[in-house]
Amino acid sequence: MNNRDRFLGRSVEKTYSFYCPFYDLIFGKALQPGRELAFSCLNEKPHQKILDIGVGTGITFGLYPDESYVVGIDISAKMIERAKKRAAMLSNGHRISLHVMDACNLEFEDESFDAVISPYVITTVADPLKVCQEMYRVCKIGGQIIIVNHSKSSGGLRSKLEEWLSPLFVRAGFVTDLDVIELVASTEIQLQKVIDCNIFNLDKVIVGVKNKPSKGIAL
Numbered sequence: 001m002n003n004r005d006r007f008l009g010r011s012v013e014k015t016y017s018f019y020c021p022f023y024d025l026i027f028g029k030a031l032q033p034g035r036e037l038a039f040s041c042l043n044e045k046p047h048q049k050i051l052d053i054g055v056g057t058g059i060t061f062g063l064y065p066d067e068s069y070v071v072g073i074d075i076s077a078k079m080i081e082r083a084k085k086r087a088a089m090l091s092n093g094h095r096i097s098l099h100v101m102d103a104c105n106l107e108f109e110d111e112s113f114d115a116v117i118s119p120y121v122i123t124t125v126a127d128p129l130k131v132c133q134e135m136y137r138v139c140k141i142g143g144q145i146i147i148v149n150h151s152k153s154s155g156g157l158r159s160k161l162e163e164w165l166s167p168l169f170v171r172a173g174f175v176t177d178l179d180v181i182e183l184v185a186s187t188e189i190q191l192q193k194v195i196d197c198n199i200f201n202l203d204k205v206i207v208g209v210k211n212k213p214s215k216g217i218a219l
């Protein structure tokens with residue numbers, strides 16, 4: 001674990017608990033196109049059970065297909081408290097269950113969700129590879145894994161800037177130098193499509209699927 005990961009691991013819970021009261025104001029509208037695009041990629045299935053990793057304030061709740069069973073987890077207890085209040089005010093037929101949990105160690109059985117979705121989280125976690133592996137493990141075969149995030153550019157000045165700025169942004173709770181597309185491609189997740197989103201196409205909706213059991217799961 002390098003210094004960056006150590007910092008994220010130690011302080012991310014505190015950082016996002018601090019953001020909680022004004023999170024929606026800062027990150028709500030600006031990042032909403034990416035959330036909407038991600039949910040538009042979700043296959044329609046009746047009564048599907050969907051895991052929302054890093055659910056935050058529950059800003060995605062209005063985007064779930066009707067009659068979904070949503071399970072949201074977040075490392076910040078304050079975020080989960082806020083999400084519970086929001087869930088109590090909804091009336092669109094979702095069942096929502098919320099838990100304080102670390103995405104690096106999901107407390108769910110293998111293959112227990114029809115889909116796993118995670119907007120703007122993978123660059124905030126201490127161990128992004130482990131989180132991808134956990135997403136894959138808990139997803140059912142044939143299920144979708146959808147990540148929305150900034151992903152480091154492949155070259156040029158922009159990628160240099162992302163490297164230089166990352167140590168500054170780490171104190172704000174995320175990194176800018178993680179190539180999320182490359183990360184996902186390095187896992188068992190089968191990459192299906194990557195779509196640009198948000199202002200200046202800064203972010204990506206990364207859609208993958210689980211086609212076979214995780215390594216280590218007996219058939």
Ligand SMILES: C[S@@+](CC[C@H](N)C(=O)[O-])C[C@H]1O[C@@H](n2cnc3c(N)ncnc32)[C@H](O)[C@@H]1O
Binds near residue numbers: 035054103
């Ligand atoms: C940038 S916010 C994204 C919130 C929401 N998904 C959205 O669309 O705006 C990142 C969230 O991930 C959570 N988070 C960071 N590291 C985590 C971890 N290891 N396990 C679970 N949640 C984590 C933070 O507490 C925060 O609520």
